[in-house]
Amino acid sequence: MVVKSQIKLIRSLQQKKCRIAQKMFVVEGKKTVNELLASKMVVYKVFSTDENYKNNIGEVCDLISDKELSQISSLKNPSSVLGVFYIPEPLKIDMEDWVVVLDDIRDPGNLGTIIRLCDWFGIKNLLCSATTVDCYNPKVLQATMGSITRVNITYKDVSSFLRECNMPIYGTFMNGEVVYNQALPKKGVLVMGNEANGISKNIENICTNKIAIPQFGKSTTESLNVATATSILLNEIRRGNF
Amino acid sequence: MVVKSQIKLIRSLQQKKCRIAQKMFVVEGKKTVNELLASKMVVYKVFSTDENYKNNIGEVCDLISDKELSQISSLKNPSSVLGVFYIPEPLKIDMEDWVVVLDDIRDPGNLGTIIRLCDWFGIKNLLCSATTVDCYNPKVLQATMGSITRVNITYKDVSSFLRECNMPIYGTFMNGEVVYNQALPKKGVLVMGNEANGISKNIENICTNKIAIPQFGKSTTESLNVATATSILLNEIRRGNF
Structure with missing residues (x-):
């Protein structure tokens, strides 16, 4: 499930100023969420309406209802997976390439x-x-x-x-x-x-x-x-x- | 004004099969309509809610009401100008270039x-x-x-x-x-x-x-x-x- 404070947090992340304040962002869609999970990005939480997906991903993923998904998604037709990640600190710019x-x-x-x-x-x-x-x-x-x-x-x-x-x-x-x-x-x-x-x-x-x-x-x-x-x-x- | 048969025609042109049958298409927006008018494209009719624009374009443009425009436009927020043009016959392909x-x-x-x-x-x-x-x-x-x-x-x-x-x-x-x-x-x-x-x-x-x-x-x-x-x-x- 997704608790009320999480709904509020995730919805706020649709605004740039809240993303900056919270240092977090939202991605929707199985493919992109998986790519981010496989990267160095740090995950806060993944939400999915798909039980198989939840079982594959494990602890970090919460199973939610279609209704809950529609409350946190910014899409008219939400995909079954939504991920919340931390915005990484930018690294020092390497001046040895373009x-x-x-x-x-x-x-x-x-x-x-x-x-x-x-x-x-x-x-x-x-x-x-x-x-x-x-x-x-x-x-x-x-x-x-x-x-x-x-x-x-x-x-x-x-x-x-x-x-x-x-x-x-x-x-x-x-x-x-x-x-x-x-x-x-x-x-x-x-x-x-x-x-x-x-x-x-x-x-x-x-x-x-x-x-x-x-x-x-x-x-x-x-x-x-x-x-x-x-x-x-x-x-x-x-x-x-x- | 735009008559009932024109409304029906213009709305039908949102479908590919009707564009092919009628050999006509619709463009919306002053800038693109003007570019098409200045080209070799053959115009059927332009419709505008803007009297100054109508006066500039002349005969080929009909002044219409906002309500009429909303009936023929495919946009939620229609631009003030909509043009209907004939689909040109493709020319023979010139094999002297890419x-x-x-x-x-x-x-x-x-x-x-x-x-x-x-x-x-x-x-x-x-x-x-x-x-x-x-x-x-x-x-x-x-x-x-x-x-x-x-x-x-x-x-x-x-x-x-x-x-x-x-x-x-x-x-x-x-x-x-x-x-x-x-x-x-x-x-x-x-x-x-x-x-x-x-x-x-x-x-x-x-x-x-x-x-x-x-x-x-x-x-x-x-x-x-x-x-x-x-x-x-x-x-x-x-x-x-x-």
Whole structure:
């Protein structure tokens, strides 16, 4: 069963400020909960309406009714498994490889996709501005497909990080130099900007290299989506050192 | 105003079979309607609750009430503009450049993103299997951001097209050769497969070149999303001939 104080706690975790205060977050769905259980993430409690699942998972899982599940789930059609985990303390950022920096990414699907891309391309460190959407937002977690367990995500002031990082800083700009012609170094920082406005002015001034993905179609085309652009640039970074 | 038969027609266009029977489709939102009006697409009628907009657009636009708009819109919170257009006849596929072929793409957001990518990378021809989601599905149209007016999209049997195309056929497979090491030709076919199952067996047998995007992170990572993989491969195709 799930007690009243737990219902209150779990429902509160739908809000960012409560996640930060409690240092906890919720994931729904058997597959993602299992991935988190198998990772270094620390679990608070798992709830399931499925007795077999509960028996497989053991002590950490409580068997609950469909009604109880609907009280703690944020989904209209809840999956049979919901997990509550502790938000890990971010590790120190390793400066021996590329670091991805996000300047004010607002769309949860974009952040989730970028986390998944970092995982694919072996980027261990992702630094997000305080204005970037929270990575423990349920929609972000859904889009990461478990990659959140393998990428070290830090929220902090981007400009002070960049000023002190002592690495080449690549930012994407419409008028940047074609990325194909760049000899990309073995380590550096890749900055990706806001969906509508791109990289903010004060961050632009700190970038050491302005790059662009050339457009081959008519110039009326919308700009590339930020997650799509990130996939192309991470591929450019890795292909050069393959 | 919008008459009863129009309401019936427009509502029916939410279904694929009716779009095919009527050769018409619906788009909602001022920006996309304007892009379609400025393109070669042929308009049937535009409806708007905004008198200024109606006056700007002229004859082809009918002023309607909020209540009428809610009767024809598929959105919970309708935008002030809804347009009905004729589905264009696909043009003959130009074999002088790369052609993208989709084998059973099911997710509307993925198809919309791939259409937008074709537009960015100047790919003029997109061929979809009959099982691929309809490109005039409202969710696809929303994701294309107007790119649908600049890409020639054909639905037909993929295997017979591939057998007759007389071009190198590149398919993406987990065990394919690393794409970075390939000298990609100036023209060819790029086949992208279903979200869950990849390229189907009968299409796999027709592919002349099996390629892969290497994975740099841990092998536990989920595969790349099909739209993300398409962005990387189109970039690979174009960067070689830049």
